[in-house]
Amino acid sequence: xxxxxxxxxKTDVDIRPTDPELEHGEPVVAHIxxxxxxxxxxxxxxxxRITGTPLEAxxxxxxxxxxxxxxxxxxxxxxxxxxxxxxxxxxxxENPAAE
Numbered sequence: 896x897x898x899x900x901x902x903x904x905k906t907d908v909d910i911r912p913t914d915p916e917l918e919h920g921e922p923v924v925a926h927i928x929x930x931x932x933x934x935x936x937x938x939x940x941x942x943x944r945i946t947g948t949p950l951e952a953x954x955x956x957x958x959x960x961x962x963x964x965x966x967x968x969x970x971x972x973x974x975x976x977x978x979x980x981x982x983x984x985x986x987x988x989e990n991p992a993a994e
Contacts, residue, residue: 925964926952927973927991953977 927952929937943950944960949955954972981987 911931923967924970924973925962926950926954926956926958926970927977929953955957 904915920945928940930938930939938958940950942948949957949959952970952973953976956970956973977987977991981989
């Protein structure tokens with residue numbers, strides 16, 4: 896008995912990104928969203944992710960959260976603005992919640 900053929904036939908496949916941000920050439924980064932006092936930023940981001948509601952990042956970018964922020968690099972503009980906020984506001988954590 897011979898082994899079954901395990902090689903797949905070669906095909907010409909055109910692989911294109913399906914992520915709209917990648918199609919527009921914008922880098923995929925984790926933005927930081929401003930939190931109002933008394934609000935739960937995790938709940939705001941989760942609701943935006945589920946409903947598709949756009950959020951505004953500290954850098955001014957408008958986006959709908961779609962990724963785990965721990966898997967992409969942080970937005971440098973958002974980080975610079977957050978660091979400025981930390982300089983004048985006591986009690987802000989070093990690492991904010993990001994998209």
